[in-house]
Amino acid sequence: MTDLDPLDRRLLDLLQRDAGRTLRQLGEEVGLSPSAVQRRIGRYQRAGIVDRQVAILAPDAVGGALLAVVLVTLERESSEHHARFAGRMLATPEVQQCYAVAGEWDYVVVLAVRDMPHCRELGEHLFKNDANIRRYNTLPVFDRVKAGLEIPVSRERGSSP
Structure with a gap:
């Protein structure tokens, strides 16, 4: 449509x-x-334009959540290795978002965890103990400047703002 x-x-x-x-x-x-x-x-x-409707919770209202962005590079990049990594991300509730990207890193993962010890524990479980992960870098989020899921649809493609 x-x-x-x-x-x-x-x-x-x-x-x-x-x-x-x-x-x-x-x-x-x-x-x-x-x-x-x-x-x-x-x-x-x-x-299929409206995929689903969800409730977006205010993190502070439900006990807070620490966000962390994790950059990941795989050691071997076969479709099997990518599928295994994606499967682990899909199966982990703390993984809020996961993107396969081009460039120096293979994936950008956004985690929502309780606190720094939980972040460290989850990072070791998901990334450190995986022999196919060459390296990963965890960046704790200090301030949420903007968080949204809206797709701009109000203007036609190609039109100026």
Whole structure:
């Protein structure tokens, strides 16, 4: 579904910011009836544009979480080694995000842990005790400057800001 009209783009922006708004509230923002909004949202879900809806927790409200960014380089880079690494990341709840990247490092991993001892313990478990990891570097996050998951859809591709 690539033929999104301006109302679709505006509605998708609003849903990304807060999918908990009522159909009426969303409709008032975009100038549609609640039933028209519901039909569009259903279309986005069927088309795979809206993958899922989740609750985003405030870390401080649930006891806090220390974030750490880990840069990882594998020793051997076969598809089997990458699949094994990805499987471990997928199976670890503390791994919040994991990206295969180009350049000096093979992966960027974002961890959400209780504290520094937990970070050290998890790092040793996930990265130090793996014979196929050449090196890794853990960077504790001091301040969250911006954290988001929104995909810009309000403008057409190629248009200037």
